[in-house]
Amino acid sequence: AIDIPKSNVLIYHTEAGSRIAARPSGTEPKIKFYISVNHPLESSSDFDNVEQKLDEKIRGITKELGV
Numbered sequence: 001a002i003d004i005p006k007s008n009v010l011i012y013h014t015e016a017g018s019r020i021a022a023r024p025s026g027t028e029p030k031i032k033f034y035i036s037v038n039h040p041l042e043s044s045s046d047f048d049n050v051e052q053k054l055d056e057k058i059r060g061i062t063k064e065l066g067v
Contacts, residue, residue: 007023008023008024009021009022009023010022010023014061016057017037017038018035018036018037018038018057018061019035019036020033020034020035020036020061020065021033021034021035021036022034033062033065033067035058035061035062037054037057037058037061038054039053039054039057
């Protein structure tokens with residue numbers, strides 16, 4: 001077995017391959033969300049286009065979460 005430290009984090013994986021982590025703030029009475037998204041990058045010349053698609057994915061997730 002692997003020893004993993006306990007933490008107050010919930011991690012959700014979406015069907016689209018994105019990941020959303022939620023955890024309480026250590027210093028304030030609020031919940032923090034961390035969103036990870038991905039999209040294939042075929043070449044460095046596609047970077048700006050892919051970055052825009054990733055930003056759109058994050059905006060969509062935050063809208064659905066209401067945050």
